Amino acid sequence: MQQYGLENIxxxxxxxxxxxxxxxASEAMLFTIGAxxxxxxxxxxxTTSDYDPDEVKRQISxxxxxxxxxxxxxxxxxxxxxxxxxxxxxxRAAIRVSEGAVIMVCAASGVEVGTEQVWSYCEQAExxxxxxxxxxxxxxxxxxxxxxQIQSRFGSKCLPLQLPIGAQDSxxxxxxxxxxxxxxxSEAKEAEFPSSLQSKADSFRExxxxxxxxxxxxxxxxxxxxxELSLEELGDGLRRAVVAGRVVLILTGSALQNVGTTLFxxxxxxxxxxxxxxxxxxxxxxxxxxxxxxxxxPLAALVFKTSADPYVGKLTYFRVYNGAIKSNSQVWNxxxxxxxxxxxxxxxxxxxxxxxxxxGAGDMGxxxxxxxxxxxxxxxxxxxxxxxxxxxxxxxxxxxAVHPKTKADLDKLGAALSRLSEEDPTLEVRRETDTNxxxxxxxxxxxxxxxxxxxxxxxxxxxRLETPKVPYKETITAPAKAEYKHKKQTGGHGQYGHVLLxxxxxxxxxxREFADKVVGGRxxxxxxxxxxxxxxEAIQEGVLxxxxxxxxxxxxxxxxxxxxxxxxxxxxxxxxxxxxxxxAEGQPILLEPIMNxxxxxxxxxxxxxxxxxxxxxxxxxxxxxxxGVNAIEAQVPLAEILRxxxxxxxxxxxxxxxKAEFSHYxxxxxxxxxxxxxxxxxxxx
Numbered sequence: 001m002q003q004y005g006l007e008n009i010x011x012x013x014x015x016x017x018x019x020x021x022x023x024x025a026s027e028a029m030l031f032t033i034g035a036x037x038x039x040x041x042x043x044x045x046x047t048t049s050d051y052d053p054d055e056v057k058r059q060i061s062x063x064x065x066x067x068x069x070x071x072x073x074x075x076x077x078x079x080x081x082x083x084x085x086x087x088x089x090x091x092r093a094a095i096r097v098s099e100g101a102v103i104m105v106c107a108a109s110g111v112e113v114g115t116e117q118v119w120s121y122c123e124q125a126e127x128x129x130x131x132x133x134x135x136x137x138x139x140x141x142x143x144x145x146x147x148x149q150i151q152s153r154f155g156s157k158c159l160p161l162q163l164p165i166g167a168q169d170s171x172x173x174x175x176x177x178x179x180x181x182x183x184x185x186s187e188a189k190e191a192e193f194p195s196s197l198q199s200k201a202d203s204f205r206e207x208x209x210x211x212x213x214x215x216x217x218x219x220x221x222x223x224x225x226x227x228e229l230s231l232e233e234l235g236d237g238l239r240r241a242v243v244a245g246r247v248v249l250i251l252t253g254s255a256l257q258n259v260g261t262t263l264f265x266x267x268x269x270x271x272x273x274x275x276x277x278x279x280x281x282x283x284x285x286x287x288x289x290x291x292x293x294x295x296x297x298p299l300a301a302l303v304f305k306t307s308a309d310p311y312v313g314k315l316t317y318f319r320v321y322n323g324a325i326k327s328n329s330q331v332w333n334x335x336x337x338x339x340x341x342x343x344x345x346x347x348x349x350x351x352x353x354x355x356x357x358x359x360g361a362g363d364m365g366x367x368x369x370x371x372x373x374x375x376x377x378x379x380x381x382x383x384x385x386x387x388x389x390x391x392x393x394x395x396x397x398x399x400x401a402v403h404p405k406t407k408a409d410l411d412k413l414g415a416a417l418s419r420l421s422e423e424d425p426t427l428e429v430r431r432e433t434d435t436n437x438x439x440x441x442x443x444x445x446x447x448x449x450x451x452x453x454x455x456x457x458x459x460x461x462x463x464r465l466e467t468p469k470v471p472y473k474e475t476i477t478a479p480a481k482a483e484y485k486h487k488k489q490t491g492g493h494g495q496y497g498h499v500l501l502x503x504x505x506x507x508x509x510x511x512r513e514f515a516d517k518v519v520g521g522r523x524x525x526x527x528x529x530x531x532x533x534x535x536x537e538a539i540q541e542g543v544l545x546x547x548x549x550x551x552x553x554x555x556x557x558x559x560x561x562x563x564x565x566x567x568x569x570x571x572x573x574x575x576x577x578x579x580x581x582x583x584a585e586g587q588p589i590l591l592e593p594i595m596n597x598x599x600x601x602x603x604x605x606x607x608x609x610x611x612x613x614x615x616x617x618x619x620x621x622x623x624x625x626x627x628g629v630n631a632i633e634a635q636v637p638l639a640e641i642l643r644x645x646x647x648x649x650x651x652x653x654x655x656x657x658x659k660a661e662f663s664h665y666x667x668x669x670x671x672x673x674x675x676x677x678x679x680x681x682x683x684x685x
Contacts, residue, residue, distance in 0.1 A: 006276035006293055008074040009362035011319070012268055013094040015122070016104035017114025018060060018083030021134040023047050024255035025104060025264070026067045026080045032261045033069045035349065039258065048350035049080040053457060054450050062450055064090040064305060066317070066348045066364060071265045074274075077364050083114050085654055086447035089393050089426035093304045093375070095121055096391035097319035097364065100272030101129040107141035107167070107252070111149040113654040119154055128243050128273055130251060132264060136164045136171045137254040143167060147250060154248070159211055160204050161238075161249040162263065165194055174253060174260050177205045178234055186258040211247050212237035235270065242271040275362025280321045281389040288389060291322075295361045298384040299323035299331060303377045304391065308423050308458055316373055317348070319364045321388060325379065326358040332382035335390075336372045340379065343367060375425050393425045395659060396441035398645035400448050401469065403437075405462035413438070416459035420451055427451060434471035434548060444645055470639045471593060472676065473665055474542030475551045476586030479504045484577035486570050496562035497570030499523070499531055502555040503582040508664055512539060513553040523559040523571070530568040531556050534575025543583045544590055544673075545680035550665070554579065590673040591665040593638040599648065600631045601656040608651050616640035617669075635663060 014022040027047045030036045040046035045056030049065035060082065067078040079094040081087075095101065101122050105115055122129050133146050143164045150158045163175045165182060173184030175197055184191040193201075213223035215237045222229060229237070241247035251267055253260020279290035280300065291297075305317035318325070325331065327345045332338075346353040346366045359365045373379065376390030402417070404410040417440065421427045428441040442448045448465055455461045480503045488495040506513065514532050523531070535554050542549045556575070597618070601609055603625070609632060610620060618636035625631075641660060648656045668676065 002070075003358070003360055004075040004363065005360070006295060006362040007274045009077065009275040010074060010100060010268060010272050011077045011079070011098045011275055011362070011364065012100045012102060012272055013079045013081060013091075013098040013127075014102050014104065015081060015091065015095075015118035016083050017106075017109070017112035017118075018085075020083060020104040020106040020109070020112075020115075021255045022080050022083065022104050023049050023061055025132065025134060025261075026065075026078055028255045028258045028261045029069055029076075029078065029265055030067060030349075031258060032265065033071060035069065041256075048352075051351040054453050058450075060084050062087055062090075063307070064094045065350055068347060068349055068364075069265070072269050074269055075363070076265070076268055078268075084446065085114060085117065085649075086442070086444035086450075088117075088443055089424060090305075091118065091121065092393055093391050095125050095127065097302060097304045098127065099275060099278045100268070101127045102268065103129055103131050104134050105131060105146055105150065106135045106138070107133050107143055107146055108135060108138045110142075110146045111153050116153065116655070126245065128245055128271075130242070130249050130267055130271065131158060133164075133250060133252040134255055136167055136252055136259070137169075137257050139168055141167045141171070143252055150250065157211070157246060158248045158250055159208050160252075161208065161267065162251050162253075162260070163197055163201055163204065164252045165191075165197065171254060171257070171259065174263060175201055176263065177201060177208055178238070179231065180205065183263065186261070188260075188262040208238070209234065211241055215241045215244070215246065239271050243273045243277060283387050283389050293361055294322055295324065297322040297361075298381040298386070299325055299379065300386045300388055301325055301331075301379040302388040302390070303373055303375055303379065306373075306375050306423050308419050313369045315366050315368050316370045317364070317366045318379060320359050320361050322361050322386075323381070324358050324360040325365075327356070331379045332385055333372050333377050334380050334385045334387045335377040336374075338372050339382065340370055340372050343369060374422060394443065396426060396428045396443060397658060397660070398444050398448065399439050399441040399468055399642070400445075400465040401432075401435075401437040401467070402440045402452075403464045403466060405464060409461050409463065412459060412461045413463070416455045416461040419459065420455060424451070432468065432471060434473075435469040437468055439468055440465070444649070467642050470642075472545065472547045472668070473550045473591040474544050474547045474583075474588055475549060475591055476503060476505050476583060476588050478585075478587040480582045480585035482578045482582035482585060484574050484581060486574040486577060494562070494565040495567070495570045496565035497527075497567075497572075497574035498560040499556060499571065499574040499578045500558040501535070501575070501578040501582050502557055503579070503586050504553045504555075505586070506551040506553055508551055508666070510551050512536075512550060515553065515555040517555050517557040518559065523556070523561055524566075527561065527566065527568065527571040528556065530571040531559075531575035534572035534577075535579050537572075538576035538579045542588060543580060544588050545677045546684055547590070547680075549583065549588075550591070554582075590668040590676060592668045594635050594663045594666045595638050595641065595660045596663045597634050597636050597641065597644075597658055597660040598631055599634070599656060599658040600629060601648075601652050603628055603630055605652045605656065606630050606632070609648075609656070612647065612651060616644075636660075637666075637668075638662075 027040050031039050055062050065080045069076040081091045081094045165173045175182050182191045182193045213219045300322040301318045301320045303318045307315045329342045333340050378388045380386045404413045417429045483500045486497040516528050539549045618634040621633045623632050
């Protein structure tokens with residue numbers, strides 16, 4: 001793979017709703033440039049970019065995949081991304097290191113939820129983009145209906161650059177509105193211009209010319225005077241309009257039939273910005289700055305993905321913004337503040353790795369076996385360190401408990417989970433001490449199922465995923481007094497400890513307190529810590545359902561001892577026994593965690609969401625409307641929203657999102673408490 005300058009590199013991310021054909025399109029491009037000898041198919045698991053066993057099994061993209069193509073003297077670094085919303089972390093990483101985007105839309109399905117989501121990501125990142133209406137050969141494919149949907153959702157700046165010749169079974173080729181030429185078949189041979197398309201083509205071309213003229217004062221003058229704009233002026237003006245984000249060109253074709261691929265590659269090359277045209281965002285003391293990309297500047301490269309390869313070990317994907325990175329060199333990791341040894345550099349194409357001596361500014365590649373470096377870190381020169389602004393990943397919203405299948409799996413579980421969360425920043429692992437479970441959180445159910453498959457395949461760890469237990473607590477509602485005498489007479493020394501305790505309920509969130517009010521040496525001072533120890537151990541299991549007890553004050557106020565038979569262990573047992581008796585007397589209740597939840601949804605779904613929250617015992621606190629979107633704030637028991645990510649997705653067709661955080665503990669309603677206590681007794685029994 002030869003080296004290219006900044007102005008001859010295009011880093012382009014392929015985005016879409018799941019199933020619109022990004023992977024097939026990238027395969028068609030590789031076939032067109034001659035990088036692969038036959039067209040792979042997603043159904044057969046033979047495509048270049050979906051090589052992971054999980055992707056082959058599920059027939060969807062799960063990881064981002066680099067597809068470098070050489071076209072017209074330039075290098076196009078295409079990044080194929082997953083369309084399924086659970087793998088949005090990969091999409092965010094790919095967008096962060098790209099200068100342009102192509103949004104794929106299926107000609108039969110039209111604009112879908114995922115299309116709207118990726119459009120909004122591009123808007124946030126201010127990425128110039130093209131739209132490719134794919135699958136023109138499919139049943140029900142309708143180019144004009146899809147264009148209408150695109151324009152109504154995303155605005156009139158979306159303009160066709162091409163029109164299809166025929167559709168469905170009769171789809172044959174493409175008309176280019178700029179040159180007004182027709183091209184047929186997968187070889188894109190010039191064909192006769194269909195007369196049936198003439199009036200449509202003229203009207204669409206007029207809109208295109210108008211949009212180009214508006215970019216430049218000289219052009220608008222010429223246009224208003226009725227002069228014809230030359231092809232060169234049109235091409236140049238269109239490029240400027242696309243790069244400025246004022247026009248989004250709509251292309252069309254069929255990736256499976258490989259029709260329109262050549263013109264598609266041309267459009268990426270001609271209209272999307274080069275690596276030179278986008279400033280690098282750096283951070284110093286948390287303030288953001290921008291610098292011009294340059295081949296002459298000291299090295300600055302951003303790590304955008306880490307993958308655990310069972311054979312190579314850790315594989316680090318990076319994008320070079322400034323300078324160059326060389327094989328077998330040393331670099332500085334600005335985020336971790338340490339030196340990193342660089343081995344052999346690779347250019348990746350799917351799973352194939354092509355060794356290269358160096359990678360210059362604007363290019364992408366990978367290196368194996370880095371020790372310090374993780375996703376989002378900057379590699380630079382130690383003499384002139386710089387930090388590139390990392391990508392922002394969405395917070396995990398769906399959690400499951402991870403249980404190892406065997407004793408051997410248990411021993412390897414911790415290491416496998418930490419490798420997994422290093423590879424995927426949208427996964428989070430934590431230990432829930434109250435329920436004694438390891439909790440794995442991610443974006444959705446499929447995300448966590450894929451993670452479990454990965455653990456089995458890559459690290460040989462078998463796990464079961466289950467809905468996490470709710471960390472209930474217990475407390476008392478009335479003051480109580482209790483006495484416990486531990487007395488045993490055996491041969492030799494006996495055992496004697498006698499304790500009187502007073503229990504008081506505290507306000508919610510106060511925790512636990514212990515006080516000593518013993519007077520006159522009724523219990524010697526040296527035994528009081530043992531009483532406290534007994535109380536603290538016994539308080540971990542309440543009397544209702546054996547959940548930990550909170551918001552309680554325990555006071556030892558009296559007791560007695562034996563000069564020979566008393567010992568620390570006797571007073572510890574007595575303290576624990578007195579507490580158990582006191583808890584039973586203090587009218588105990590069950591408490592559950594209450595969460596603050598904020599649900600963000602399009603306005604149309606507001607009624608459905610509030611109705612659903614009401615069935616979940618939620619208290620709606622308020623609503624913040626804005627820009628066609630409502631943010632509903634509520635308090636809801638954790639037990640009711642353990643699988644809320646799935647409910648929300650089905651109610652809003654994937655358009656809603658939410659975040660939840662712990663608020664406080666509250667009493668469980670009596671009828672629900674009865675069921676919880678019965679279930680807990682059966683489990684403990």
